[in-house]
Amino acid sequence: MAELTIVEAINTALAIEMERDERVLVFGEDVGVTGGVFRATDGLFQRYGDARVIDTPLAEGVIAGAAIGLAIAGWVPVAEIQFLGFAHNGFNQVVDQLARARYRSAGRFSAQVTIRAPYGGGVRAPELHSDAFEAHFTHAPGLKVVAPATPADAKGLLLSSIRDPDPVMFLEPLRGYRQVKGEVPDGDYPVELGSARVAREGTDVTVIAWSAAVQVAQQAAEDAQAQGISVEVIDLRTLVPLDVAAIAASVTKTGRAVVVQEAPLTSGFAGEVVATIQEEAFFSLQAPIRRVAAPDVPYPVQMLEEHYVPNAERVLEAIIATTRD
Amino acid sequence: MVRYLDQDGELLDDQPMSDELALEGYRVMLRGRRFDERCVSLQRQGRMVTLAPGIGQEAATVGAAMALDPKTDWFVPQYRELAGQLWHGYPLRLAFLWHVGHPIAFQVPDDLKMLPFQAAIAGQLPQAVGLAWGLRLKHDPGVVLAVFGDGGTSQGDFHEALNLAGVMKAPVMFLCQNNGWAISTTVEHQTASASLAQKALAYGFPGVQCDGNDLFAVYATVRDAVARARAGEGPTLIEAMTYRLGLHTTADDPTRYEPREMHEMWVDRDPLRRMQIHLVSRGVVDRSGLERIEDEVKEELRVAWDEAQKEPAPDPAYYFGRAYASTSQRLGSQLSRFERKGLG
Ligand SMILES: Cc1ncc(C[n+]2csc(CCOP(=O)(O)OP(=O)(O)O)c2C)c(N)n1
Numbered sequence: 245m246a247e248l249t250i251v252e253a254i255n256t257a258l259a260i261e262m263e264r265d266e267r268v269l270v271f272g273e274d275v276g277v278t279g280g281v282f283r284a285t286d287g288l289f290q291r292y293g294d295a296r297v298i299d300t301p302l303a304e305g306v307i308a309g310a311a312i313g314l315a316i317a318g319w320v321p322v323a324e325i326q327f328l329g330f331a332h333n334g335f336n337q338v339v340d341q342l343a344r345a346r347y348r349s350a351g352r353f354s355a356q357v358t359i360r361a362p363y364g365g366g367v368r369a370p371e372l373h374s375d376a377f378e379a380h381f382t383h384a385p386g387l388k389v390v391a392p393a394t395p396a397d398a399k400g401l402l403l404s405s406i407r408d409p410d411p412v413m414f415l416e417p418l419r420g421y422r423q424v425k426g427e428v429p430d431g432d433y434p435v436e437l438g439s440a441r442v443a444r445e446g447t448d449v450t451v452i453a454w455s456a457a458v459q460v461a462q463q464a465a466e467d468a469q470a471q472g473i474s475v476e477v478i479d480l481r482t483l484v485p486l487d488v489a490a491i492a493a494s495v496t497k498t499g500r501a502v503v504v505q506e507a508p509l510t511s512g513f514a515g516e517v518v519a520t521i522q523e524e525a526f527f528s529l530q531a532p533i534r535r536v537a538a539p540d541v542p543y544p545v546q547m548l549e550e551h552y553v554p555n556a557e558r559v560l561e562a563i564i565a566t567t568r569d
Numbered sequence: 570m571v572r573y574l575d576q577d578g579e580l581l582d583d584q585p586m587s588d589e590l591a592l593e594g595y596r597v598m599l600r601g602r603r604f605d606e607r608c609v610s611l612q613r614q615g616r617m618v619t620l621a622p623g624i625g626q627e628a629a630t631v632g633a634a635m636a637l638d639p640k641t642d643w644f645v646p647q648y649r650e651l652a653g654q655l656w657h658g659y660p661l662r663l664a665f666l667w668h669v670g671h672p673i674a675f676q677v678p679d680d681l682k683m684l685p686f687q688a689a690i691a692g693q694l695p696q697a698v699g700l701a702w703g704l705r706l707k708h709d710p711g712v713v714l715a716v717f718g719d720g721g722t723s724q725g726d727f728h729e730a731l732n733l734a735g736v737m738k739a740p741v742m743f744l745c746q747n748n749g750w751a752i753s754t755t756v757e758h759q760t761a762s763a764s765l766a767q768k769a770l771a772y773g774f775p776g777v778q779c780d781g782n783d784l785f786a787v788y789a790t791v792r793d794a795v796a797r798a799r800a801g802e803g804p805t806l807i808e809a810m811t812y813r814l815g816l817h818t819t820a821d822d823p824t825r826y827e828p829r830e831m832h833e834m835w836v837d838r839d840p841l842r843r844m845q846i847h848l849v850s851r852g853v854v855d856r857s858g859l860e861r862i863e864d865e866v867k868e869e870l871r872v873a874w875d876e877a878q879k880e881p882a883p884d885p886a887y888y889f890g891r892a893y894a895s896t897s898q899r900l901g902s903q904l905s906r907f908e909r910k911g912l913g
Pocket residue numbers: 273302326327330333649688689690691717718719720721722748750751752813817
């Protein structure tokens with residue numbers, strides 16, 4: 245066990261996998277000599293050289309598209325997109341091509357590709373650096389979408405993502421990169437994709453979150469406890485495939501649910517979670533399910549962001565409201 | 570490569586503008602330089618957000634802007650050309666507010682022909698082509714200057730924009746500030762092309778390299794490209810050879826990747842120093858005149874920063890009314906909830 249930040253945990257996972265599997269290639273903008281703008285790839289260039297750790301031209305489309313070809317050639321690409329907002333420049337290659345690589349070749353080819361990208365708000369970054377765009381990728385059959393909240397999961401899920409035979413969008417919580425620290429098991433420590441984690445046990449209300457919003461949910465749960473409400477926090481960890489059983493089990497127990505997302509409300513992934521609860525645990529529900537989300541406007545510039553990102557106060561308010569319904 | 574002033578400020582050809590204009594150009598370059606220095610220092614004190622200074626690139630952006638007519642012509646920025654934008658008329662006060670993260674910095678004043686700063690690399694280029702094409706379609710005399718960096722030339726948006734501009738003979742000047750770096754990535758990692766200017770050849774219009782640290786060279790090159798555009802002859806790609814003397818952004822640490830000697834070599838090519846030597850040796854201004862300009866610029870910055878600090882904080886609901894022309898019932902109910910509760 246070692247106490248690591250999320251970005252250190254990611255760096256550790258990359259190093260383990262590059263050492264274990266010589267087919268792993270790490271590439272993207274500024275991942276080489278300088279070790280990534282957040283240092284996620286720090287030291288890899290120096291250790292594994294410029295054939296396996298590559299600074300690419302500034303073009304997300306070709307980063308994602310070339311990853312498909314490299315995978316077909318027998319390599320295991322782990323590409324970095326500097327900020328998730330810029331994955332849109334490669335949207336065709338990610339969503340229309342990478343996600344469908346297996347399907348459109350009727351199983352002849354597959355793309356064992358991981359695309360890592362930091363995302364989410366709260367660090368006073370410029371436009372397009374902060375939006376929580378996960379839902380743009382969860383609606384692409386063929387793609388897995390992973391969004392860890394803790395250093396241990398960042399390491400464990402990244403190891404599993406790289407080894408997964410299907411393409412994975414690995415979304416890293418930008419706000420937690422250095423802020424969130426935690427114990428991380430040493431050595432090879434894969435965490436299974438598609439399994440949620442009970443971040444806190446409780447009996448009255450289930451709060452479901454992922455990525456940086458898990459910390460917000462945990463804070464709200466703490467505050468609710470002080471008011472006599474026992475909150476269970478479910479950290480989804482993987483959005484696609486979704487751990488339906490874990491969600492159903494918790495809501496069946498508590499009878500009430502709040503789903504938190506950083507993204508704007510309309511068509512966000514929280515809607516998918518709410519619909520799933522409705523299908524799987526309808527008869528256990530004692531109150532309407534609530535969503536806490538950003539308003540239906542794009543992420544604002546820095547001076548306004550604290551008014552935008554859902555905070556613990558809003559989650560607490562939703563928790564209390566659902567117990568009164 | 571087009572060059573008028575050598576590294577030591579020696580004039581190699583006839584000065585392509587009046588002495589008066591040259592001095593004015595120098596003043597705006599200085600304003601850009603001192604603004605960036607001030608902002609980096611304010612950022613270090615925690616009073617500004619992450620920002621990308623244009624230190625060392627002032628001749629490239631001011632020279633290009635000087636070739637435009639702000640009454641008819643558009644300036645389409647990326648984010649590292651503030652000095653040129655100041656020449657075109659963007660107010661210093663708003664420039665300060667940009668770096669404190671105030672939304673009104675993106676609300677370009679109505680009388681200014683300029684698009685907002687663009688965070689997505691090369692995302693502005695297709696828009697600049699559409700704008701230029703649209704002006705031509707309505708027989709508007711305006712032309713469009715689109716600015717971007719060397720990294721931008723790798724984006725699909727760059728290639729699609731240049732291709733369409735060539736096909737439509739759009740009146741647009743693509744100004745690539747080749748400052749040697751895209752964060753830590755060198756131009757050699759960006760492209761195997763011998764120059765960035767030569768990429769224009771593939772799209773059927775001229776590409777020209779000029780000394781981007783020479784105000785006169787950039788001015789004359791862009792001036793010729795403007796004349797072509799106005800005459801209906803179509804676009805030009807201009808590669809201004811310059812260097813990022815500052816940081817990529819205040820979040821960057823160039824000592825991790827930038828060779829020290831390379832930096833020092835370019836310090837000797839500083840565009841401001843080059844202009845100072847030239848202006849003094851030509852007798853346009855003397856040493857005390859230069860000091861007076863320093864003082865005046867310092868005072869302008871002080872006044873603008875004071876004004877910027879007086880700007881009221883934005884209404885927390887600022888954005889609700891700015892995503893659509895009219896607010897839907899659903900967004901309206903989100904807004905009224907927001908106004909009741911205050912918090913995000
Ligand atoms: C589409 C896109 N991808 C990635 C980024 C992250 N990023 C910001 S600046 C930058 C380098 C830009 O280099 P260049 O175009 O040469 O301009 P410079 O910063 O040197 O002025 C990168 C990769 C971005 N802003 N937009």
